[in-house]
Amino acid sequence: MDKKTAKVIEKYSMPFVQLVIEKGEEDQIFADLSQIKQVAEETDLPSFLAQVAVDESDKEKTVGFFQDSVSPLMQNFIQVLIYNHRANLFYDIVVDCLSRLEKETNRFEVTISSAHPLTNEQKERLIPLIEKKMALKVRSIKEQFDESLIGGFVIFANHKTIDVSIKQQLKVVKENLK
Template identity: 25%
Template sequence: MPNPRLAGRYAKSLIDLALEKGQLEEVYHDMLFLQQAFRSSKELVVMIKSPVIKADKKDKVLDAITAGKTSVITSTFTKLLLRKGREFFLPEIITAFIDQYKEYKGIHTVKLTTAIPVSEELKKSIVDKIKADKHLKDIELLTAVDESLIGGFVLEVGDELVDGSIAFDLKNIKKQFQNNDFIYKIR
């Protein structure tokens, strides 16, 4: 069962500790590493969330995965979660940490979905345009390809959505035909 409040509190505590120790960037990279490990292995997520597997076994598995790849702060933090029985929330805490880190650094995530892959030049021009229009300093551009768009793009900036796809236009035209908008205008 997700618990965003708990995840947020643990993430905030970890950020505060990393700032205090002057190792925020190091811990951030550790969290990215752990997030990738959890995303690439469904078995790891199942194991970490399993109430049947003992904490010491989970600790050994995490140590094997992170040995020499994460900082002392991160490994101590994961051991603390295991000792407190909160390892179930580790993937959620990692996501909360990354979100809070980006907020702290002023990094805004923008998602661009297109029907075909876009060039680096176009990506750069989109980022520059968003920076100018929205007065943002740092932007992280995530791109995705969705052939069902047929053409055009869908751009998500924060809670704003700009749908300039052909699929969206076709849906609007279909609605107009279903409502008989054209028949009433002809008469």
């Protein structure tokens, strides 16, 4: 992404995030942005919006479909993007808004990779530990399974990692034996 495009994305995402915080609608907008991002990734929307051959009005209609399932504040934001012919940057703006909102509120989605599913009780016990060790608030937990971990888990949030897997412990032992 070039600097000019990054500036345009920032021009829309920064004031929107500030407005969301002022209005106290972080939880709803987190949910809206996360939902839009997930649907966009599942449907390969970024590729569609990036295609030069696709007419701008088709991109705007596609982006407009999201307005039916989001909060009024998000509806207005999408309308502003359509009005200003920024449908081609919609996905990038959504991702940037989500990132900025996480940083501004210090509330992050935490990904936990484990060899086996964690119970709700285990997740609840992990939340305070994650918040303390990573100096952040857990907004939500996303769980991934990785049988190569053997046991234990790996936690990712805000570009930080805590690895307490058996795989990592065996790797450390192996390195120490050299």
